[in-house]
Amino acid sequence: MPEVETLPDADSWAAACAARLTETLSAALAESGKAVFAGAGGSTPSPIYARLSQAPLDWPRIVVTLVDERYVPESSPESNAALMKRTLLNGPAATSRFVPLYSPQVTVDRAAAVAAHALATEGGHLDAVLLGMGEDGHICSMFPESPTLKSLLSPKLNPTVLGVPTGRDGRGPTLERLSINLPYLMGARRVVLALTGAAKRDVFEREAAGDPNTQPIAALVANGVPLDVLWTEKA
Numbered sequence: 001m002p003e004v005e006t007l008p009d010a011d012s013w014a015a016a017c018a019a020r021l022t023e024t025l026s027a028a029l030a031e032s033g034k035a036v037f038a039g040a041g042g043s044t045p046s047p048i049y050a051r052l053s054q055a056p057l058d059w060p061r062i063v064v065t066l067v068d069e070r071y072v073p074e075s076s077p078e079s080n081a082a083l084m085k086r087t088l089l090n091g092p093a094a095t096s097r098f099v100p101l102y103s104p105q106v107t108v109d110r111a112a113a114v115a116a117h118a119l120a121t122e123g124g125h126l127d128a129v130l131l132g133m134g135e136d137g138h139i140c141s142m143f144p145e146s147p148t149l150k151s152l153l154s155p156k157l158n159p160t161v162l163g164v165p166t167g168r169d170g171r172g173p174t175l176e177r178l179s180i181n182l183p184y185l186m187g188a189r190r191v192v193l194a195l196t197g198a199a200k201r202d203v204f205e206r207e208a209a210g211d212p213n214t215q216p217i218a219a220l221v222a223n224g225v226p227l228d229v230l231w232t233e234k235a
């Protein structure tokens with residue numbers, strides 16, 4: 001079971017998450033002259049992105065992408081790309097290169113294939129990843145009841161992006177989505193899972209002890225994903 005690092009308040013938690021991601025991107029830049037960051041959407045990451053955007057990194061050599069995306073254009077209020085551009089791609093980070101997952105295709109699966117190719121063209125590897133987690137234990141768009149879950153959690157596949165049909169998360173129905181798969185997380189240099197609130201801490205601890213074939217958090221643990229879990233009581 002990975003250790004859960006407890007931060008005393010929202011500010012120190014967001015700062016610690018941003019510092020861990022900055023450290024990881026800096027190491028990748030030092031080692032290979034480029035770095036790839038992938039981040040989550042949802043409500044958790046915004047204060048972390050606000051801090052990360054100001055990090056003194058060589059942003060023109062950093063590629064920024066998403067761990068998942070709703071199958072909507074950037075003009076939609078549901079778009080994670082729009083969220084990322086509003087919160088992370090400001091200040092120094094605005095000089096990074098953004099690679100979206102969404103593109104208007106005939107089907108979400110076709111869009112996933114286009115996104116998979118785009119990420120493969122960037123090297124097919126993520127250096128720093130920021131994840132949130134739903135109260136149903138989902139990360140990325142790896143939803144417990146989704147028919148795509150088995151493919152997304154297969155550790156032996158190549159890193160890729162898959163289409164996720166309309167489904168349900170802990171808060172209700174979800175749009176069709178695009179999601180990276182578990183092998184992308186297994187190959188990452190560092191994955192930061194940012195959690196807030198007592199409920200999510202309990203969910204994390206329950207899910208981490210679960211079935212890696214059907215529970216994404218258990219799959220991260222069972223497959224040795226380099227995971228830092230940072231938690232604070234109130235965001």
Ligand SMILES: O=C(O)[C@H](O)[C@@H](O)[C@H](O)[C@H](O)COP(=O)(O)O
Nearest residue numbers: 040041042043044132133134140
């Ligand atoms: O597209 C999304 O919604 C996110 O990428 C998703 O995977 C998110 O991380 C979880 O649903 C947690 O969402 P909150 O941070 O809002 O709790």
